[in-house]
Amino acid sequence: MQDIPNSRVPLNLPEGVFYIGLIGGIGAGKSTVAREFAKLGAGVVEADRITHQLLDQPEIRCQLEQRWGTCIVDKEGRVDRRAVAAIVFGTEASAPAERQYLESLLHPRVAKEIEQEIRRLVSEGCRVIVLDIPLLVELGWADRCQLLVFVDAPATMCWQRLQARRWTWSEFLRRQLCQIPLEKKRKLAQVVIDNSGQMEKLCSQVAQIWQTVIDRLRTSH
Numbered sequence: 001m002q003d004i005p006n007s008r009v010p011l012n013l014p015e016g017v018f019y020i021g022l023i024g025g026i027g028a029g030k031s032t033v034a035r036e037f038a039k040l041g042a043g044v045v046e047a048d049r050i051t052h053q054l055l056d057q058p059e060i061r062c063q064l065e066q067r068w069g070t071c072i073v074d075k076e077g078r079v080d081r082r083a084v085a086a087i088v089f090g091t092e093a094s095a096p097a098e099r100q101y102l103e104s105l106l107h108p109r110v111a112k113e114i115e116q117e118i119r120r121l122v123s124e125g126c127r128v129i130v131l132d133i134p135l136l137v138e139l140g141w142a143d144r145c146q147l148l149v150f151v152d153a154p155a156t157m158c159w160q161r162l163q164a165r166r167w168t169w170s171e172f173l174r175r176q177l178c179q180i181p182l183e184k185k186r187k188l189a190q191v192v193i194d195n196s197g198q199m200e201k202l203c204s205q206v207a208q209i210w211q212t213v214i215d216r217l218r219t220s221h
Helices: 030-040 047-055 058-068 081-088 095-123 155-164 169-177 182-188 199-219
Strands: 018-024 043-046 128-132 147-152 191-194
Touching: 018 030, 018 182, 018 199, 030 043, 030 128, 030 147, 030 199, 043 047, 043 095, 047 058, 047 081, 047 095, 047 128, 058 081, 058 095, 081 095, 095 128, 128 199, 147 182, 147 199, 155 169, 191 199
Parallel strands: 018 128, 018 147, 043 128, 147 191
Antiparallel strands: none
Protein backbone atom coordinates (compact mmCIF):
# COMPACT_ATOMS: atom_id res chain seq x y z
CA MET A 1 0.00 0.00 0.00
CA GLN A 2 1.28 3.46 -0.86
CA ASP A 3 1.64 6.10 1.81
CA ILE A 4 -1.50 8.12 2.42
CA PRO A 5 -0.83 11.87 2.18
CA ASN A 6 -1.14 13.51 5.57
CA SER A 7 0.75 16.80 5.19
CA ARG A 8 -1.43 19.69 6.30
CA VAL A 9 -1.43 22.83 4.19
CA PRO A 10 -2.51 26.12 5.80
CA LEU A 11 -5.85 27.46 4.56
CA ASN A 12 -6.96 30.88 5.75
CA LEU A 13 -10.69 31.27 5.22
CA PRO A 14 -12.91 34.29 5.94
CA GLU A 15 -15.03 34.08 9.07
CA GLY A 16 -18.79 34.51 9.13
CA VAL A 17 -19.33 32.01 6.32
CA PHE A 18 -20.97 28.59 6.51
CA TYR A 19 -18.67 26.02 4.89
CA ILE A 20 -19.99 22.70 3.59
CA GLY A 21 -17.32 20.12 2.83
CA LEU A 22 -18.08 17.31 0.39
CA ILE A 23 -16.31 14.02 1.04
CA GLY A 24 -16.69 10.54 -0.41
CA GLY A 25 -15.16 8.05 -2.78
CA ILE A 26 -13.69 8.64 -6.20
CA GLY A 27 -16.51 8.77 -8.73
CA ALA A 28 -19.24 9.07 -6.10
CA GLY A 29 -20.60 12.22 -7.71
CA LYS A 30 -19.43 14.98 -5.38
CA SER A 31 -19.31 17.48 -8.25
CA THR A 32 -22.92 16.67 -9.13
CA VAL A 33 -23.94 17.38 -5.54
CA ALA A 34 -21.94 20.62 -5.61
CA ARG A 35 -23.79 21.76 -8.73
CA GLU A 36 -27.12 21.14 -7.01
CA PHE A 37 -26.03 23.27 -4.05
CA ALA A 38 -24.98 25.99 -6.51
CA LYS A 39 -28.48 26.02 -8.04
CA LEU A 40 -29.85 26.78 -4.58
CA GLY A 41 -27.51 29.72 -4.06
CA ALA A 42 -24.30 28.32 -2.60
CA GLY A 43 -20.90 29.38 -3.80
CA VAL A 44 -18.87 26.38 -4.98
CA VAL A 45 -15.11 26.03 -4.96
CA GLU A 46 -13.78 23.17 -7.11
CA ALA A 47 -10.20 22.16 -6.39
CA ASP A 48 -9.94 20.03 -9.54
CA ARG A 49 -10.73 23.02 -11.76
CA ILE A 50 -8.18 25.14 -9.92
CA THR A 51 -5.55 22.41 -10.27
CA HIS A 52 -6.18 22.11 -14.01
CA GLN A 53 -5.74 25.86 -14.37
CA LEU A 54 -2.48 25.75 -12.44
CA LEU A 55 -1.14 22.98 -14.64
CA ASP A 56 -1.70 25.26 -17.64
CA GLN A 57 0.59 27.90 -16.18
CA PRO A 58 3.98 28.04 -17.98
CA GLU A 59 5.90 28.16 -14.68
CA ILE A 60 4.32 24.91 -13.46
CA ARG A 61 4.68 23.21 -16.84
CA CYS A 62 8.38 24.08 -16.98
CA GLN A 63 9.05 22.70 -13.50
CA LEU A 64 7.26 19.45 -14.29
CA GLU A 65 9.01 19.14 -17.64
CA GLN A 66 12.40 19.67 -15.99
CA ARG A 67 11.68 16.85 -13.57
CA TRP A 68 9.95 14.34 -15.84
CA GLY A 69 10.84 15.34 -19.38
CA THR A 70 8.77 16.15 -22.46
CA CYS A 71 6.69 12.99 -22.02
CA ILE A 72 4.30 14.95 -19.81
CA VAL A 73 3.66 17.64 -22.45
CA ASP A 74 1.10 17.07 -25.20
CA LYS A 75 1.21 18.22 -28.83
CA GLU A 76 -0.36 21.56 -27.90
CA GLY A 77 2.39 22.22 -25.37
CA ARG A 78 0.13 21.72 -22.36
CA VAL A 79 0.65 19.38 -19.42
CA ASP A 80 -0.85 15.96 -20.14
CA ARG A 81 -2.66 15.17 -16.89
CA ARG A 82 -2.94 11.46 -17.67
CA ALA A 83 0.81 11.26 -18.26
CA VAL A 84 1.43 12.96 -14.92
CA ALA A 85 -1.04 10.63 -13.19
CA ALA A 86 0.77 7.62 -14.66
CA ILE A 87 3.93 8.80 -12.92
CA VAL A 88 2.58 9.82 -9.52
CA PHE A 89 0.03 7.00 -9.22
CA GLY A 90 2.06 4.41 -11.10
CA THR A 91 3.48 1.08 -10.04
CA GLU A 92 7.10 2.25 -9.89
CA ALA A 93 8.77 2.39 -6.48
CA SER A 94 9.41 6.08 -7.06
CA ALA A 95 5.68 6.91 -7.39
CA PRO A 96 5.14 8.02 -3.74
CA ALA A 97 8.13 10.37 -3.89
CA GLU A 98 6.99 11.79 -7.23
CA ARG A 99 3.49 12.28 -5.87
CA GLN A 100 4.91 14.07 -2.85
CA TYR A 101 6.88 16.36 -5.16
CA LEU A 102 3.77 17.20 -7.19
CA GLU A 103 1.71 17.85 -4.07
CA SER A 104 4.40 20.10 -2.57
CA LEU A 105 4.37 22.07 -5.81
CA LEU A 106 0.61 22.34 -6.26
CA HIS A 107 -1.12 22.20 -2.88
CA PRO A 108 0.14 25.56 -1.49
CA ARG A 109 -0.83 27.21 -4.78
CA VAL A 110 -4.23 25.52 -4.74
CA ALA A 111 -4.78 26.77 -1.18
CA LYS A 112 -3.94 30.33 -2.25
CA GLU A 113 -6.34 30.18 -5.19
CA ILE A 114 -9.09 28.76 -2.96
CA GLU A 115 -8.61 31.61 -0.50
CA GLN A 116 -8.83 34.20 -3.27
CA GLU A 117 -11.91 32.62 -4.80
CA ILE A 118 -13.70 32.45 -1.45
CA ARG A 119 -12.88 36.08 -0.71
CA ARG A 120 -14.40 37.00 -4.07
CA LEU A 121 -17.54 34.98 -3.34
CA VAL A 122 -17.89 36.57 0.11
CA SER A 123 -17.47 40.05 -1.38
CA GLU A 124 -20.41 39.21 -3.67
CA GLY A 125 -22.57 38.43 -0.63
CA CYS A 126 -22.19 34.65 -0.51
CA ARG A 127 -22.76 33.21 2.97
CA VAL A 128 -22.70 29.47 2.19
CA ILE A 129 -19.73 27.95 0.38
CA VAL A 130 -19.36 24.35 -0.72
CA LEU A 131 -15.84 22.96 -0.82
CA ASP A 132 -15.51 20.29 -3.51
CA ILE A 133 -11.95 19.23 -2.74
CA PRO A 134 -10.87 15.58 -3.23
CA LEU A 135 -8.26 15.68 -0.42
CA LEU A 136 -10.29 17.84 1.94
CA VAL A 137 -9.70 15.49 4.89
CA GLU A 138 -6.13 14.53 4.02
CA LEU A 139 -5.01 18.17 3.87
CA GLY A 140 -6.64 19.03 7.18
CA TRP A 141 -9.19 21.38 5.61
CA ALA A 142 -12.24 19.41 6.77
CA ASP A 143 -11.75 21.04 10.18
CA ARG A 144 -12.74 24.37 8.64
CA CYS A 145 -16.21 23.11 7.68
CA GLN A 146 -19.32 23.51 9.79
CA LEU A 147 -20.91 20.61 7.92
CA LEU A 148 -19.33 17.56 6.27
CA VAL A 149 -21.48 15.74 3.74
CA PHE A 150 -20.49 12.23 2.67
CA VAL A 151 -21.60 11.45 -0.87
CA ASP A 152 -22.29 7.73 -1.14
CA ALA A 153 -22.77 5.70 -4.32
CA PRO A 154 -22.61 2.00 -5.23
CA ALA A 155 -19.12 0.85 -6.22
CA THR A 156 -20.39 -0.38 -9.58
CA MET A 157 -21.81 3.04 -10.38
CA CYS A 158 -18.58 4.78 -9.35
CA TRP A 159 -16.63 2.46 -11.60
CA GLN A 160 -18.95 3.16 -14.56
CA ARG A 161 -18.34 6.88 -14.15
CA LEU A 162 -14.58 6.37 -14.00
CA GLN A 163 -14.62 4.18 -17.09
CA ALA A 164 -16.25 7.08 -18.92
CA ARG A 165 -13.13 9.08 -17.97
CA ARG A 166 -10.96 6.30 -19.48
CA TRP A 167 -9.65 5.11 -16.11
CA THR A 168 -8.37 1.58 -15.64
CA TRP A 169 -9.30 -0.56 -12.65
CA SER A 170 -5.69 -0.63 -11.42
CA GLU A 171 -5.51 3.16 -11.69
CA PHE A 172 -8.67 3.47 -9.60
CA LEU A 173 -7.31 1.14 -6.91
CA ARG A 174 -3.95 2.93 -6.72
CA ARG A 175 -5.60 6.32 -6.34
CA GLN A 176 -8.03 5.01 -3.74
CA LEU A 177 -5.14 3.68 -1.68
CA CYS A 178 -3.65 7.18 -1.59
CA GLN A 179 -6.66 8.50 0.30
CA ILE A 180 -8.04 7.95 3.78
CA PRO A 181 -10.35 4.89 3.82
CA LEU A 182 -13.98 5.64 3.03
CA GLU A 183 -15.18 4.15 6.33
CA LYS A 184 -13.19 6.77 8.24
CA LYS A 185 -14.46 9.60 6.05
CA ARG A 186 -18.04 8.46 6.48
CA LYS A 187 -17.65 8.59 10.26
CA LEU A 188 -16.48 12.20 10.03
CA ALA A 189 -19.62 13.31 8.17
CA GLN A 190 -22.73 14.68 9.84
CA VAL A 191 -24.85 13.90 6.77
CA VAL A 192 -24.81 11.14 4.14
CA ILE A 193 -26.24 11.69 0.66
CA ASP A 194 -27.34 8.67 -1.34
CA ASN A 195 -26.26 9.25 -4.94
CA SER A 196 -27.37 5.93 -6.39
CA GLY A 197 -28.53 7.39 -9.68
CA GLN A 198 -31.99 8.85 -9.07
CA MET A 199 -31.57 12.57 -9.76
CA GLU A 200 -34.89 13.53 -8.22
CA LYS A 201 -33.92 11.81 -4.98
CA LEU A 202 -30.52 13.49 -5.01
CA CYS A 203 -32.03 16.95 -5.51
CA SER A 204 -34.46 16.34 -2.67
CA GLN A 205 -31.66 15.39 -0.28
CA VAL A 206 -29.59 18.44 -1.23
CA ALA A 207 -32.63 20.73 -0.82
CA GLN A 208 -33.28 19.32 2.63
CA ILE A 209 -29.69 19.93 3.72
CA TRP A 210 -29.82 23.43 2.24
CA GLN A 211 -32.94 24.31 4.20
CA THR A 212 -31.31 23.08 7.41
CA VAL A 213 -28.25 25.24 6.75
CA ILE A 214 -30.37 28.32 5.97
CA ASP A 215 -32.38 27.76 9.15
CA ARG A 216 -29.16 27.59 11.17
CA LEU A 217 -27.94 30.81 9.61
CA ARG A 218 -31.20 32.58 10.42
CA THR A 219 -31.22 31.50 14.05
CA SER A 220 -27.57 32.49 14.53
CA HIS A 221 -28.33 36.14 13.78
